[in-house]
Amino acid sequence: MVRETICAIATGMGNSGIGIIRLSGKDAIPIADKVFRGRKRIADMPSYTAAYGNIVLESGQVLDEAVVLVMRAPHTYTTEDTVEIDCHGGSILLKKVLELLLRNGARTAEPGEFTRRAYLGGRIDMSQAEAVMDLIHAKNEMALSSSVHQLKGALGEKIREMREKILYHTAYIESALDDPENYSLESYPQKLDKDVDNLLKDVDNLLNSYENGRLFQEGIRTAIIGRPNAGKSSVLNMILGEERAIVTDVEGTTRDTLEEVVNLNGILLYLIDTAGIRDTVDIVEKIGVDKARENIGKADLVLYIVDGSQPLNENDEWIIKALAGKKVITLLNKNDLKTVVDRYHLEKLLKQSIFGEASKEEPVILEISAREGTGKEALIERLTNMFFNGKLSYNDELYLTNARHKEALSEVKESLLRVKQSIEMEVGEDFYTIDLMAAYESLGRIIGEALEDDLADKIFGEFCMGK
Amino acid sequence: MAHIEENYDVVVVGAGHAGCEAALAAARMGMETILFTVSMDSVALMPCNPNIGGSSKGHLVREVDALGGEMGKNIDKTYIQSKMLNRSKGPAVHSLRAQADKVEYTKQMRLTLQRQEHLTLRQAEVTELILDEKKVAGVKTYSGAVYHARAVILCTGTYLKARCIYGDVVTHTGPNGLMAANHLSDSMKENGIFIRRFKTGTPARLDKKTIDFSKMEEQKGDTHIVPFSFTNKEEDIRREQISCWLTYTNEETHDIIRANIDRSPLFSGFIEGTGPRYCPSIEDKVMKFPDKTRHQLFIEPEGEFTNEMYLGGMSSSLPEDVQYAMIRTVPGLEKVKIVRNAYAIEYDCISAINLKPSLEYRDISGLFLAGQVNGSSGYEEAAAQGLMAGINAARKLQEKEPVVLDRSQGYIGVLIDDLVTKETQEPYRMMTSRAEYRLLLRQDNADLRLTDIGYEIGLIDDVRYAAFCEKRNRIEEERKRLKETMIGANKTVQDFLSAHGSAELKTAVSLEELIRRPELDYDSIASLDPERPEGLSEEVVEQINISIKYEGYITRQIQQVEHFRKMEKKRIPADIDYEDVKNLRREARQKLEAVRPESLGQASRISGVSPADISVLMIYLGA
Known part of the structure; x- marks a missing residue:
């Protein structure tokens, strides 16, 4: 049976700083050859050999150095031709390589698809496949919830708004087709055409922001918060520390903030608004209370820095209040100096705010000295625990999920262009809704909503039908 | 005590639109069949709207016809007005609808049943299912008579424990005051069948001589008639048509409804059944859409030899006095007299997710169900299921695989797949938007899609099949010729094109390419095509035009279907x-x-x- 060629990022991001992308299927080798320039073509390489070379964009620009490993059918995991591309990692780069492969004819693997192929090829038995699927299930669900979480903000709102608009048009047209004596489509195509133009603008904006890396920020969004002089910049420096080398700086489109992704023991932290911290010690003074609150709101994780050498003040009070319901690690800083903050009292305040009085959960407080660089190991250990207990959600599958999102957006665009074409050709209103619904479905995949009976519900809900 | 005991292959319970198709199909496939009805006068009764077809329902009727069912033929015999809806839209949503003479419809269907070989028509209430372990063995009637059968098809419509309601008046009757079936659903429950309760309703019937039509808009039928049945030609069935009339409710009507809404059994919670959203009562419409200042009402004749007029758009369960008051606010109905009240009806039905796609009950071998008892609504939806249940009951007894149409083969496939896959919470109505491959599932090509299957089942005879093959060949040959015949950019052609507002040619093109242009079609380019074969029927030309003009869209859907079929397989x-x-x-x-x-x-x-x-x-x- 001939199967399409699939690809996926196969390794944890940043672990060891190398990312592996795996391609499998009948065109794995020709597709890899299109993007890889080495001393010889992959097609001419013997099975189970590796080669060094460059990954090259359509424009000829070199994207990254890479090592490719070719494995020929049937002696591979999936029993299909398989190519592994080892890049230097870095989330943005890996994503670009993945997209390049998609443009060259591969498609993103569905959750568990490699394993399914392995099982179907007889490489692994049912219980092995089930074990792998279990893991993939969990990862996929986490990725979905994480990406949906990312989409909760203005962007998710935008997509819902677009879907709503599309559904409304579709429902109206379908109502008119179903009950033509009651609903007229007179001059409706012109109206629809205008709205489709607006929708297309929205899709283009989304696609652009995806390109700029603004749309999907991988990693655990982390805010470093603390009153003036609590030691935020030293904590930042401590976190960045020797990992500096693999920190990726991405300039945001708004240009006023600098975003940083740091890899701590394989866990990616996406640091919010570090620009403020860098430029001045006094983040609260500089960006103001509102902005700090906003950052807390946006964060998946808050690192709350308390100056242990000074008593808590009104700044700490409002910060603690703002932490309600958040995931928080409190860093009691400056333990190299005399600690005057009553840890028991702090714990009580934090618990009350974060979890509520009745909760059995206890706040996490770590004593550190950012200046001396002590306590980092404890922080990493804490993070790792929270991550693997599922308290912090982020994982590699997210990259793939995001690539799927982009594919979905491209499909939306294609469908909407078809609607315009149908309007122009005056083929009849029933043709519009077919592509409108396709766009609706593709958008739904991004926010994780299946089609179900939305249309029928909308038709009956909005329009008065029937005898 | 002596009891009647008889043996049949197939028992069909209920002679509505599902039961008639089921019984005819089974008998025509050689099964000794008995069809039970609570009243011989109510065979193929149309207790609600006096029409067949309409958006997507018209598609179903044509598919039933292509498979060898009866509904299309019967409405062609008994229609009094015909219309192709959505003619200005794409061909996929052209929908045929005909007003029926209700009495005549019943009479003609009954005659067809009575003339059918292997078919017995019997008036009796079936009260019990007889099972042999997990297998159906027959039925028992109210009198205690036993009818052994190898397959039983339940087409009980809205009759199971039916009650009709308007205001605080409740009658324990089926539609039109007919006897309800008060025992069978108990027997079904005892045999483990899950029963639930649905609701629907119908508007009042008015006395024609008390209506002032001068205040209404006349709705005439089409001048060009398209028959429902592929076996009929326009000239066979052409007749003088009878008009319908359009009028509207107004704020005064709505005020009366709002003022009396507490007297509606729907709003007081007295009615427990789940009603359909697509067929709301007038009180539903007014309460749900307060911004609409008027609602359309269609006044439709119930037949040629009756004074009764159906008040489409005003189904209701409000009390009699409120019905009178609200109807009389409508222009043209100021002095109207009601012949029959509007009412809501509640009835027992099953959950169709317990059926196989063949419509056989999953846990009881040989028991089939079709029509409104499966939670659908509409005459056409019922007929389509009845036909498939009849076919599959017969095939089971013939030890053949069931015939299951998939979603890419017909609206029938969409209908049954939806019913058995998605637990609907209200009576299910067909809509073209439910068919994801509707560009392929057109009413004009139902024969091309399904006649082969009808022939293979044995419901299409050799003569009809030969005519069909001839039509199909003509379409294919002519399409081939149009693709291969090139036409040069000479002066005649260029002049012709500019006269038709069409761009002139730069190089030679095929005739097909010309037909693809929106401003041209097969007939209009006749003068450029002297070689064309004579005597191609209108139906053949229609297929040629559609298949060329919409080729891009159609190809895309065919690709989607291929993808879809992989998973179905x-x-x-x-x-x-x-x-x-x-x-x-x-x-x-x-x-x-x-x-x-x-x-x-x-x-x-x-x-x-x-x-x-x-x-x-x-x-x-x-x-």
Whole structure:
């Protein structure tokens, strides 16, 4: 049976700083050859050999150095031709390589698809496949919830708004087709055409922001918060520390903030608004209370820095209040100096705010000295625990999920262009809704909503039908 | 005490639109069949609207006809007005609708049943199912008579424990005051069949001589008639048509409804059944759409030899006095007299997710169900299911595989797949938007899609099949010729094109390319095509135009269908134990257990089953 060629990022991001992308299927080798320039073509390489070379964009620009490993059918995991591309990692780069492969004819693997192929090829038995699927299930669900979480903000709102608009048009047209004596489509195509133009603008904006890396920020969004002089910049420096080398700086489109992704023991932290911290010690003074609150709101994780050498003040009070319901690690800083903050009292305040009085959960407080660089190991250990207990959600599958999102957006665009074409050709209103619904479905995949009976519900809900 | 005992192959319970098709199909396939009705005068009764067809329903009727069913032929014999709806829109949504003479419709169908070989028509209330273990063995009637059968098809419509309601008046009757069937659903329950309760309604019938038509808009039929049945030609069935009339409610009507809404059994909670949203009562419309200042009302004749007029758009369960008051606010109805009240009707029905796609009850071998008892609504939906149930009951007895149409083959496939896969919470009505491949599932090509199957089943005879093959060949040959015949950019051609507002040619093109242009079609380019064969029928020309003009869209849908069929082909064994499939989420497991889909495709359409669950299933099945 001939199967399409699939690809996926196969390794944890940043672990060891190398990312592996795996391609499998009948065109794995020709597709890899299109993007890889080495001393010889992959097609001419013997099975189970590796080669060094460059990954090259359509424009000829070199994207990254890479090592490719070719494995020929049937002696591979999936029993299909398989190519592994080892890049230097870095989330943005890996994503670009993945997209390049998609443009060259591969498609993103569905959750568990490699394993399914392995099982179907007889490489692994049912219980092995089930074990792998279990893991993939969990990862996929986490990725979905994480990406949906990312989409909760203005962007998710935008997509819902677009879907709503599309559904409304579709429902109206379908109502008119179903009950033509009651609903007229007179001059409706012109109206629809205008709205489709607006929708297309929205899709283009989304696609652009995806390109700029603004749309999907991988990693655990982390805010470093603390009153003036609590030691935020030293904590930042401590976190960045020797990992500096693999920190990726991405300039945001708004240009006023600098975003940083740091890899701590394989866990990616996406640091919010570090620009403020860098430029001045006094983040609260500089960006103001509102902005700090906003950052807390946006964060998946808050690192709350308390100056242990000074008593808590009104700044700490409002910060603690703002932490309600958040995931928080409190860093009691400056333990190299005399600690005057009553840890028991702090714990009580934090618990009350974060979890509520009745909760059995206890706040996490770590004593550190950012200046001396002590306590980092404890922080990493804490993070790792929270991550693997599922308290912090982020994982590699997210990259793939995001690539799927982009594919979905491209499909939306294609469908909407078809609607315009149908309007122009005056083929009849029933043709519009077919592509409108396709766009609706593709958008739904991004926010994780299946089609179900939305249309029928909308038709009956909005329009008065029937005898 | 002596009892009647008789033996049949197939028992059909209920002679509505489902039961008639089921019984005819089974008998025509050689099965000794008996059809029970509570009243011989109510065979193929149309207790609600006096028309057949309409958007998407017209498609169903044409498909029923292409498979060898009766509904299309019967309405062609008894129509009093015909219209092709949506003519200005794409061909996929052109929908045929005909007003029927209700009495005549019943008479003609009854005659067809009575003349049918192997078919017995019997007036009696069936009260019990007789089972032999998990297999159906026959039925018992109210009098105690026993009818042994190898297959039983229940087409009980809205009759099971029916009650009709308007205001605080309740009658324990079926539609039109007919006797309800008060025992059979108890017997069904005893045999483990899950029963639920649905609701629907119908508007009042008015006395024609008390209506002032001068205040209404006349709605005439089409001048060019398209028959429902592919066996009929326009000239065979042309007749003088009878008009319908259009008028509107107004704020005064709505005020009366609002003032009396507390007297509606729907709003007081007295009616428990779930009603259909697409067919709301006038009180529903007014309460739900307060911004609409008027609602359309269609006044439709119920037949040629009756004074009764159907008040389309005003179904209601308000009390009699309120009905009078609100109707008389409508222009033209100021002095109207009501012949029959509007009423809501509640009835027992089953959950069709307990059926196989063949419409056989999953846990009782040989028991089939069709029509409104499955939770659908509409005459056409009922007829389509009845036909398939009749076919599949007969095929079961012939030890043949059931005929199951998929979603890419017909609206019938969409209808039945939806019914058996998605648990609908209201009576299910067909809509063209439910058919994802509707560009392929047009009413004009139902014969091309389904006649082969009808012939193979044995419901299409040799003569009809030969005529069909001839038509199909003509279409294919002519399309081939049009593709291959090139036309040069000479002066005649260029002049012709500019006269028709069409761009001049730069190079030679095929005739097909010219027909594809929106401003041209097969007939209009006749003068450029002297070689064309003579005597191509209008139907053939229609297929040529559509298949050329919409080729791009059609090709795209065919590709989607190929993709879809891959998943449909992956069968799930009937005895699968979902407890055995590890990694399925609990919700998915429950849903799969409830629906027990026959293919991975069907499984993927169950709400609550995710793509990841499908992956897990694929691994388990090694698919």
